[in-house]
Amino acid sequence: MHDLTILSAVLASVVAAATPLLIAALGELVAERAGTLNLGVEGMMIIGAAVGYATAYGSGSLVLGALAGILAGTALSLVFAGLAVWLAANQVASGLATTILGLGLAGLIGAPFVGTKLTAVPQLNIPGLTDLPVIGEVLFGQDAFAYLSILLLILVWIGLGRTRLGLVVRAVGESHSAAHALGHPVRRIRTLAVMFGGACAGLAGAQLSLAYTPFWASDMTAGRGWIALALVVFSAWRPLWLLAGAYLFGAVSILQLHVQGFGLGIPSQLLSALPYLATISALVVISALKKGHGAPASLGVPFVPDR
Amino acid sequence: MRFKLERRETVSGLGLVAAPVIAVLATLLIGTAMFLVLGLDPLAAFRIYFIDPLTDPYTLQELVVKACPLLLIGLGLVFCYRANRWNIGAEGQYVAGAVLGSIVAIATNGGEGGWWILPAMLAMGAIGGALWGLVPAFLRVRFGASEILTSLMLVYVAQLGLDYLVRGPWRDPAGFNFPKSVSFDPAATVPLLMEDGRMHAGILIAIVVVIVAAFVLGRTLVGFSIELGGSAPRAAAFAGFDERRVTYGVFAVSGALAGLAGIIEVAGPIGNLQPSISPGYGFTAIIAAVLGRLNPFGVVLSSLVLALTYIGGEAAQISLKMPFDVTRVFQGTMLIAILAADVLVRYRVRRVEAPARDAAKVTAHA
Numbered sequence: 001m002h003d004l005t006i007l008s009a010v011l012a013s014v015v016a017a018a019t020p021l022l023i024a025a026l027g028e029l030v031a032e033r034a035g036t037l038n039l040g041v042e043g044m045m046i047i048g049a050a051v052g053y054a055t056a057y058g059s060g061s062l063v064l065g066a067l068a069g070i071l072a073g074t075a076l077s078l079v080f081a082g083l084a085v086w087l088a089a090n091q092v093a094s095g096l097a098t099t100i101l102g103l104g105l106a107g108l109i110g111a112p113f114v115g116t117k118l119t120a121v122p123q124l125n126i127p128g129l130t131d132l133p134v135i136g137e138v139l140f141g142q143d144a145f146a147y148l149s150i151l152l153l154i155l156v157w158i159g160l161g162r163t164r165l166g167l168v169v170r171a172v173g174e175s176h177s178a179a180h181a182l183g184h185p186v187r188r189i190r191t192l193a194v195m196f197g198g199a200c201a202g203l204a205g206a207q208l209s210l211a212y213t214p215f216w217a218s219d220m221t222a223g224r225g226w227i228a229l230a231l232v233v234f235s236a237w238r239p240l241w242l243l244a245g246a247y248l249f250g251a252v253s254i255l256q257l258h259v260q261g262f263g264l265g266i267p268s269q270l271l272s273a274l275p276y277l278a279t280i281s282a283l284v285v286i287s288a289l290k291k292g293h294g295a296p297a298s299l300g301v302p303f304v305p306d307r
Numbered sequence: 308m309r310f311k312l313e314r315r316e317t318v319s320g321l322g323l324v325a326a327p328v329i330a331v332l333a334t335l336l337i338g339t340a341m342f343l344v345l346g347l348d349p350l351a352a353f354r355i356y357f358i359d360p361l362t363d364p365y366t367l368q369e370l371v372v373k374a375c376p377l378l379l380i381g382l383g384l385v386f387c388y389r390a391n392r393w394n395i396g397a398e399g400q401y402v403a404g405a406v407l408g409s410i411v412a413i414a415t416n417g418g419e420g421g422w423w424i425l426p427a428m429l430a431m432g433a434i435g436g437a438l439w440g441l442v443p444a445f446l447r448v449r450f451g452a453s454e455i456l457t458s459l460m461l462v463y464v465a466q467l468g469l470d471y472l473v474r475g476p477w478r479d480p481a482g483f484n485f486p487k488s489v490s491f492d493p494a495a496t497v498p499l500l501m502e503d504g505r506m507h508a509g510i511l512i513a514i515v516v517v518i519v520a521a522f523v524l525g526r527t528l529v530g531f532s533i534e535l536g537g538s539a540p541r542a543a544a545f546a547g548f549d550e551r552r553v554t555y556g557v558f559a560v561s562g563a564l565a566g567l568a569g570i571i572e573v574a575g576p577i578g579n580l581q582p583s584i585s586p587g588y589g590f591t592a593i594i595a596a597v598l599g600r601l602n603p604f605g606v607v608l609s610s611l612v613l614a615l616t617y618i619g620g621e622a623a624q625i626s627l628k629m630p631f632d633v634t635r636v637f638q639g640t641m642l643i644a645i646l647a648a649d650v651l652v653r654y655r656v657r658r659v660e661a662p663a664r665d666a667a668k669v670t671a672h673a
Contacts, residue, residue: 089650107635
């Protein structure tokens with residue numbers, strides 16, 4: 001019985017670790033399907049975490065905090081959109097600039113809050129269901145972010161694959177010239193897709209500072225934005241595969257924490273490096289298998305309408 | 308009334324020089340506005356941040372000391388970016404070089420010394436950085452994995468490796484349990500150039516590398532194959548240049564230079580290995596390469612400008628109690644400004660009176 005309780009707690013923490021990855025990766029997936037590679041995820045995530053935390057701390061409202069995180073991520077994504085979409089700048093450099101600026105601004109915003117703590121976002125509890133062995137806590141004892149991430153997944157999956165809007169977004173990402181010739185406003189659609197990515201990254205950041213570890217620390221995203229970017233490649237740009245990828249990485253990061261707890265004599269740094277090594281391995285395996293298939297054809301190519 | 312971008316037939320030389328100048332000026336303007344928002348006297352803050360460091364002989368030396376790693380790493384990145392290979396993990400290659408080079412320093416610590424120690428360290432540092440840089444190159448060539456993401460992931464791995472070493476096997480037994488290695492012997496230290504101050508011989512190495520890089524990129528077939536592979540990969544393939552060799556080559560060069568910067572830094576200004584040996588030089592050097600127009604001499608100037616943001620940031624931290632993140636904000640803003648200013652170089656901004664689509668029909672060109 002005791003083992004089951006531990007198993008249940010471990011599984012529940014895997015969900016919590018996977019949630020920010022899933023949310024941020026879903027946003028980036030939409031941006032990439034529209035043809036924009038935004039390497040600013042890490043920056044948009046950390047600014048979401050900082051602004052979300054500052055707002056929640058100041059107002060006492062976690063909901064306001066989450067909304068502020070979304071707004072902050074969206075605002076920063078406009079920097080990327082301005083450069084990469086409207087000024088046709090190199091997307092890799094634009095994304096890096098977004099990340100560097102985001103890390104700096106988040107540090108400034110968060111500085112007064114170092115050392116403070118928040119009450120974490122409460123877990124949903126349904127008497128009876130949450131107490132079920134093993135799956136109870138996993139399925140019915142999560143916080144709002146976890147449910148929101150699944151809702152987002154369904155939304156993106158149906159939205160991209162089954163709606164007219166999704167078709168237009170994909171058309172813009174596959175061939176911006178053809179989409180332009182058909183009269184679709186390529187740059188406006190890309191801007192909206194980038195903004196959606198920013199909103200998701202901001203929300204993912206807010207999950208970190210409001211629920212996962214309810215305090216502020218600079219660099220608290222610790223490369224999760226980059227892992228989210230890798231997950232999009234891993235998923236071969238298919239939303240449902242993101243779910244598998246995010247939970248796999250959530251499991252790796254939780255596993256390494258528990259192994260560290262056992263003290264098996266393995267250097268803790270090696271275990272901490274596991275998520276990054278796993279990301280590299282996953283990228284290598286998927287790249288070797290797919291050989292570049294699945295990526296939107298116009299990904300990373302700036303669009304300048306010339307007729 | 309709307310604006311549209313029109314591609315220039317030829318890139319204007321004036322624009323190439325004007326864009327970074329405009330970018331730096333724009334950054335200063337935005338920075339002044341930021342000081343206002345932070346509730347500081349913008350003029351005083353501006354002076355502390357950007358003017359004072361340039362008027363004091365000690366901080367002028369520091370400027371060169373800080374520019375040295377940026378320059379070395381930035382020069383290597385110029386090779387990568389000209390070839391359109393996005394190595395963004397120079398920070399990891401810097402750490403790998405520092406670690407491998409330090410093996411020599413730690414193994415010979417407290418020994419006889421010898422003239423060969425420092426050169427051996429520098430060579431090992433360059434090899435360490437090159438090997439770390441070749442990993443993403445190999446993964447790209449062999450498996451098609453994005454070098455952007457793998458090189459970045461390896462930064463975290465390298466930093467954790469360094470952390471393990473200085474807290475574990477390489478911890479100084481007489482170091483009061485602080486996570487740091489032994490202090491390097493004089494034979495394992497980069498000599499200073501002047502009696503007072505911290506200017507060291509690493510700067511001379513950087514200057515030599517500038518000249519060699521400018522020659523290789525501008526005057527040799529290797530430089531041409533790098534350039535062509537980046538701007539016209541198909542043409543490069545038809546010309547018989549091997550794309551894979553270019554990938555390996557530019558990653559090895561940029562890794563080696565980042566590794567060299569790393570070992571020079573620990574054997575120079577720092578003096579031992581610590582968990583943190585870089586305030587983000589590897590990332591700031593990306594900005595140095597772009598701001599310097601992917602030109603070795605340009606990178607000299609841009610490294611000095613970016614070094615100023617570090618020095619100013621430290622000064623502002625002390626006298627204005629500003630968090631060091633202000634420096635990151637400045638650096639990010641500078642990259643954004645240069646990318647935006649580049650539009651002026653590559654495109655003409657035209658005012659369009661009618662809705663873009665109709666006007667386009669009239670001015671349609673081949």
